[in-house]
Amino acid sequence: MxxxxxxxxxxxxxxxxxxxxxxxxxxxxxxxxxxxxxxxxxxxxxxxxxxxxxxxxxxxxxxxxxxxxxxxxTRFSREDLDGIFDVRLALEPQATARAAQYVTPDDLAALDDLATTMLAVGAPGPDQDLDALVDLNRAFHARLLALAHAPALAAALANVVHTPVVTRTFRTYDADSLARSLAHHAEIVAALRAGDGDWAGAVMRCHLGNARAVMVEEQ
Amino acid sequence: MxxxxxxxxxxxxxxxxxxxxxxxxxxxxxxxxxxxxxxxxxxxxxxxxxxxxxxxxxxxxxxxxxxxxxxxxTRFSREDLDGIFDVRLALEPQATARAAQYVTPDDLAALDDLATTMLAVGAPGPDQDLDALVDLNRAFHARLLALAHAPALAAALANVVHTPVVTRTFRTYDADSLARSLAHHAEIVAALRAGDGDWAGAVMRCHLGNARAVMVEEQ
DNA sequence: CGTCCCGATGTTGTACGCAACCTAGGGTGC
DNA sequence: GCACCCTAGGTTGCGTACAACATCGGGACG
CATH class of the missing domain: 1.10.10.10 (Winged helix-like DNA-binding domain superfamily/Winged helix DNA-binding domain)
Incomplete structure (x- = not known):
């Protein structure tokens, strides 16, 4: 000391x-x-x-x-987790859609980089590093949320979601769910690049639905 | 002291x-x-x-x-208020719909009482007391939110909305908007009594749209 | 033997004092 | 006259001491 x-x-x-x-x-x-x-x-x-x-x-x-x-x-019950996903589903797709109208080439490059890295790190094989995914995932969602330029929305999410508590590990993901999850990130980038907020929001809804299924099954 | x-x-x-x-x-x-x-x-x-x-x-x-x-x-800008209404619109109708499946006769009586009182207190005339509406309105929305049995949703809203900051006064409401707003409360009670969550949620959406129009016009 | 009371102990809640820091005003040098 | 520095005042940030409260254990009484 x-x-x-x-x-x-x-x-x-x-x-x-x-x-x-x-x-x-x-x-x-x-x-x-x-x-x-x-x-x-x-x-x-x-x-x-x-x-x-x-x-x-x-x-x-x-x-x-x-x-x-x-x-x-705090101890989170299964009902709590479910409620948290309700909030995420109500807010994050909307934020993702909004992001489409503010995204810059720099943002796209950064998000693309994150999505690509996650695909590489998460791919099955000897180099798979599920622990690294947690921080990458957090960074991706945080950047996306900041892009929405919706401080109230971000505040509402931040005070409830605690992403890493919800997504503390990707070890509970089965291979198919994990592949879907990582593909979603890339698809969101594609949707944002196309300037299609509805598409991006829809992918986020899929992303959260997929995650919820894994989480609910876990506990 | x-x-x-x-x-x-x-x-x-x-x-x-x-x-x-x-x-x-x-x-x-x-x-x-x-x-x-x-x-x-x-x-x-x-x-x-x-x-x-x-x-x-x-x-x-x-x-x-x-x-x-x-x-x-904290100083709230017009954009902040707008963002807050986005969050409310994303969450409060959902909470209101959920309330329909948990509401008890006691809750209905209490909500009915609040709605009726607001109609009386807010009616144009010498007995109109716009200041009293603030607390009544707060109580109504709070009771409704508690009924949803969705702690995460409630937390997300509480940390952003600050109802009385948003609805600090009803003096900015014109007569028509005020009448609509008070009628909405009663209609929500009716929808809950009918056990129709979709209806109740829709009314809440109307309620918030009406309020947003007044607020946005104000500043 | 079971139950209740009471003191011991460790924790949190509050008060107070000092150090670090920010801001403003006057003075000096250019 | 203007810009810069430096000092003085006041505020926040933190450390420490004490008071209030909760919990647990032992002992006495029924």
Whole structure:
């Protein structure tokens, strides 16, 4: 705790980022109790910024606060997941469609690159890296959402979806579903390149339907 | 400030409720700077719970925090309002439709009461009380949303809509739009009583379209 | 033997003090 | 006269100490 880069911005930001990462990566199991002092000592901070981070995570829905009883990592039930997909289906296709009218060549190139990389990384074989897909997938959806130029829509999604909680791993995907999922990304890029928002939105609906089927089957 | 019921639950809850109310009621103008010490002294608290309240309000989107520069009441542009209505249109009709399958006679009675009261209070004449409509409207939509049994959907809406910011007053409604709006509430109750979710959802779409027209015209 | 009460212990909630930082105003140099 | 710097004031960010509360264990009573 002496030379652990003490210039990492605001302490509360560090605590927030660290906790969020730990939760989304699954290092902190759902339902786990989060003691303020424990976290503070682990990060070399005082309880104050840790408390602030927990408060913000609670607002995001990643942890739950009980009065005088501390914080717990939120546990998502199958019904919760289903409800989350309802929200995604109501908003993300719309955002994807909107993206068609704002997309630039640079955006297209970046999205194409992400989609192509995912196809390569996700292809069956010795080089398959399902873990790498998580971040790539997250980046793809985030870029797409930003493209929609709809801050309210993005905020509504961000405060509910927690993509990596929902899509924490692609290991639960069977081969066919995974192939479909990766193809969808490429097809969305094609639709955006064609300037067809309806097409892009429809693909997103397929994408989410496919994902929902995998998720619901899982639990 | 000596005997102002010092047993009002957690101090941070008081600060949160007080600030939220002040913002939603318009007592704190959009863009106003919120000094922590000023608020703390006004409420007779220390800065700590005030900070926590501001953090939570920032997560809700009601205030904006800038590092080392304090908090400001969020200013909503016309585009923001438009985006908010996009989200509402994507989610609230769906929630209303879902409500049809969970509604109980008690719920129907309560919603009917709210709708009827609003019709009476909002009717043109000497007894018209447009200010009372705000809270009634809020209660109606909140009860309806709770009925949907869709926590994710409710969370997505809550973190974006801030109903009273959007519907801070009914004074901007012209007579025809106001009459339509109040009639919609009653029609939603009728649709729910008939157990017809599609109908109820459609009315909600009308309700929001009507409101959007008034809001967009306003600014 | 079971149940209830009460103290011990660890946790969260709040207050307060200090350091870091941003902003504004006056002064100096060009 | 204008631009820049530098100091002073005030605010936020964080650390620390204490108070309030919840939980758990032991002991006494029925």
């Amino acid at each position: 002496t030379s652990t880069e003490r210039r990492a911005g605001r302490a509360s930001e560090r605590a927030l980022a660290d906790l969020r990462e730990a939760i989304l990566d699954g290092d902190l199991a759902a339902g786990a109790h989060l003691g303020e002092v424990e976290i503070a000592e682990r990060l070399g901070l005082s309880r104050t910024p840790v408390r602030e981070a927990l408060t913000r995570l609670a607002a995001e829905g990643l942890v739950e606060l009980e009065a005088h009883r501390g914080a717990r990592v | 000596t005997s102002t019921e010092r047993r009002a639950g957690r101090a941070s809850e008081r600060a949160l409720a007080d600030l939220r109310e002040a913002i939603l009621d318009g007592d704190l103008a959009a863009g106003a700077h919120l000094g922590e010490v000023e608020i703390a002294e006004r409420l007779g608290l220390s800065r700590t719970p005030v900070r926590e309240a501001l953090t939570r309000l920032a997560a809700e989107g009601l205030v904006e925090l800038e590092a080392h520069r304090g908090a400001r009441v």
